[in-house]
Amino acid sequence: MGRRAAREMAMKLLYQMEIQKDDMEAQLKLFLEHNPVSENDAAYIKDIIYGVAGNADHINGIIQKYSKGWKITRISKIDLSILKLSIYEICFRDDIPFSVSVNEAVELAKKYSSEEAGSFINGILSKLSDANTGDGSKNGS
Numbered sequence: 001m002g003r004r005a006a007r008e009m010a011m012k013l014l015y016q017m018e019i020q021k022d023d024m025e026a027q028l029k030l031f032l033e034h035n036p037v038s039e040n041d042a043a044y045i046k047d048i049i050y051g052v053a054g055n056a057d058h059i060n061g062i063i064q065k066y067s068k069g070w071k072i073t074r075i076s077k078i079d080l081s082i083l084k085l086s087i088y089e090i091c092f093r094d095d096i097p098f099s100v101s102v103n104e105a106v107e108l109a110k111k112y113s114s115e116e117a118g119s120f121i122n123g124i125l126s127k128l129s130d131a132n133t134g135d136g137s138k139n140g141s
Contacts, residue, residue, distance in 0.1 A: 006041040014081040059087045066127040071112045082108045128131040
């Protein structure tokens, strides 16, 4: 399948969880049953889902801090899902370069959200990078 497709599936599952707010374990199990993937892709998707859930306060704090003038409740659920996935990758996945996380987030926004979403998401992620390193390179948070 590849990382890009697995990332897209993880974003879709995060979006589903934003909408349904049901049991995370049950949703993850059902999602993987209906969307068979390789072991590597399943491991990546699980890492994203558990990582975002386990670091929700940290990730939401970053979104709130850098989305000037926007309350988290006003951000569309799809944009929020993309941001959470990307921020998790940037802050907690050393195997994924910052530029890849940002580019993939912008592409997901272009595909699934509004015309302005790509710029909005890129702006938040760029501010995160600048704040953490001062030079735009990735070092976690």
